[in-house]
Amino acid sequence: MFESHKICIAGLPGIGSVGKVASEYLVTALECSTFKPFFSSGFPAQVMVSDGLSYLLHAELKVPKSRENMFILSGDAQPLEVEEMYALAGEILETLKAEGVEDVITLAAFVGDTKEKVLGAASDSEGTALLTENKVPLLTSGAIGGLNGLLAGLAPLYKMRGFCLLGTSSGADPVDLDAASNLLELINDLFKLDLDIALMEPEEEVPEEIVPDEVDMNYR
Secondary structure: HHOOOOOOEEOOHHHHHHHHHHHHHHHHHHEEEEEEOOOOOOOOOOOOEEEEEEEOOOEEEEEOOOOEEEEEEEEEOOOOOHHHHHHHHHHHHHHHHHHOOEEEEEEEEEEEOOOOOOEEEEEHHHHHHHHHHOOOOOOOEEEEEEEEHHHHHHHHOOOOOEEEEEOOOOOOOOOHHHHHHHHHHHHHHHHHHOOOOOHHOOOOOOOOOOOOOOOOOOEE
């Protein structure tokens, strides 16, 4: 079962900000503290400014206050080029491997024709069986782009299992809270987190999405 393993749940910017919104909600709800930041020369060449303070775009690996067997990964952006995506994914996975993580679970969006609210994919048949056992419908074809796909796909090369959970989205909204909420409900159930998903509310200001200009995949 998932809860018996040391895991990392990751959600980085993509279509509808689905994975990013879900991971950042987990960071707040689980009272996480920063374990390690990750920087990349592949991130857009800019800094973010808040209340007069500037900071570099980065991803952060965080640890929940009361859960020693879990990490949460969130971030400001994804690298713009494929080579930098692979390099950053490798750096993150090396860190997770060193910390004894066994399952890497990424959160992303699915844009397509389905009646399911959430779909799942895994890096091996044992993983797909585990998803099926937990009543998670499987993604049967397609591609999962960017770091949310790479982290799950590369995980076996680092002796970890990879999973990707995808919230169904129209892809039309900059921030799809419904898709993110559906993912959080599944995460809540799988890991018995006792989260109040009803606390999800629309943000007053929608941050500008930072993703590569050339997006040639449906799932992100």
